[in-house]
Amino acid sequence: MLRLTDRGLYCEAADLFIDPWLPVDRAVITHAHGDHARWGSRRYLASREGARVLRTRLGDAAAIELVDYGEPLTVNGVTVTLVPAGHILGSAQVRLEHRGEIWVVSGDYKTEPDPTCTPFEPVRCHTFVTESTFGLPIYRWRPQEETFADLCAWWRDNAAQGRASVVYAYALGKAQRLLAGVRGAEIGPVYTHGAVERLTADYRSSGVALHDTTPVAELPRGTRYAGSLVVAPPSAARSPWLRRFGDFSTAFVSGWMQVRGARRRRALDRGFALSDHVDWPALLDAIDATGAECVWVTHGYRDQVVRYLGERGLRARAVASHWEGENDEQPAVADETELA
Numbered sequence: 546m547l548r549l550t551d552r553g554l555y556c557e558a559a560d561l562f563i564d565p566w567l568p569v570d571r572a573v574i575t576h577a578h579g580d581h582a583r584w585g586s587r588r589y590l591a592s593r594e595g596a597r598v599l600r601t602r603l604g605d606a607a608a609i610e611l612v613d614y615g616e617p618l619t620v621n622g623v624t625v626t627l628v629p630a631g632h633i634l635g636s637a638q639v640r641l642e643h644r645g646e647i648w649v650v651s652g653d654y655k656t657e658p659d660p661t662c663t664p665f666e667p668v669r670c671h672t673f674v675t676e677s678t679f680g681l682p683i684y685r686w687r688p689q690e691e692t693f694a695d696l697c698a699w700w701r702d703n704a705a706q707g708r709a710s711v712v713y714a715y716a717l718g719k720a721q722r723l724l725a726g727v728r729g730a731e732i733g734p735v736y737t738h739g740a741v742e743r744l745t746a747d748y749r750s751s752g753v754a755l756h757d758t759t760p761v762a763e764l765p766r767g768t769r770y771a772g773s774l775v776v777a778p779p780s781a782a783r784s785p786w787l788r789r790f791g792d793f794s795t796a797f798v799s800g801w802m803q804v805r806g807a808r809r810r811r812a813l814d815r816g817f818a819l820s821d822h823v824d825w826p827a828l829l830d831a832i833d834a835t836g837a838e839c840v841w842v843t844h845g846y847r848d849q850v851v852r853y854l855g856e857r858g859l860r861a862r863a864v865a866s867h868w869e870g871e872n873d874e875q876p877a878v879a880d881e882t883e884l885a
């Protein structure tokens with residue numbers, strides 16, 4: 546059904562690519578992160594839920610056709626259906642059915658609840674194409690309520706000492722999950738970097754309820770930042786933009802913060818492990834739930850995951866995609882600098 550080409554994952558029967566890394570005639574997009582939604586293709590197909598964020602990322606000129614989750618579309622005899630992936634607003638798995646054979650391409654996904662997007666839905670298939678960003682047994686997420694409680698305690702401590710709290714979070718997805726997570730908590734005021742605010746506005750106009758925010762750019766000169774929570778993209782770290790905050794503490798919200806030393810290497814005061822990808826047990830459960838006998842493993846720890854699945858009797862194959870799961874979570878991602 547699918548094969549890897551130099552432009553991306555290609556379905557010949559339907560003549561379409563999924564998240565191609567070079568321009569193509571027809572691209573099906575799993576979600577709006579920069580490594581999956583690339584500019585320059587002639588036509589895009591994506592989920593209606595993610596319409597606003599994808600438009601912000603691809604620009605006004607892009608030809609984007611929208612479908613609802615679960616609404617089947619027939620392309621040259623292939624039934625294409627987008628199914629919620631639970632990763633960020635609008636994220637979708639792509640289900641392809643042709644002559645009784647079913648493939649599912651996961652894109653990026655998580656199975657943990659997230660109030661900013663429709664929950665992940667398992668789909669039965671013959672072949673499952675999965676990401677493996679955190680595909681190592683060391684990755685196990687704590688309950689997110691605990692992480693948010695820790696973050697609020699960090700803010701309280703900073704506020705008590707007259708400091709601002711600057712938290713770095715990926716501008717698309719993670720920042721909004723953070724703003725949903727602290728909604729209703731005693732925190733703030735919450736200020737945002739422009740790159741975060743723009744996508745946050747897209748989430749709000751898509752109907753997602755988030756904590757109130759004020760863009761830093763709209764605050765009057767002489768604003769005192771002590772006691773505020775500032776949400777900024779990782780690319781703002783160590784930039785002159787930070788000077789205005791005076792005395793402040795820094796933290797990074799990312800799955801990578803689970804690893805000892807990751808915080809220290811970036812010279813951050815705190816790290817909060819919160820990810821929009823599945824951890825190791827959730828990855829294995831998700832693969833099981835598909836019932837697939839064949840698994841293609843893309844970006845992340847694909848060789849390790851392939852070996853593990855092979856030992857469990859599955860036909861598993863590493864697929865050298867150009868997707869960069871890590872970068873969804875890493876600081877200083879190129880397209881964030883663009884947005885800043």
Ligand SMILES: [Zn+2]
Nearest residue numbers: 576578653873
């Ligand atoms: Zn992603």
Ligand SMILES: [Zn+2]
Nearest residue numbers: 653868869870
């Ligand atoms: Zn990815």
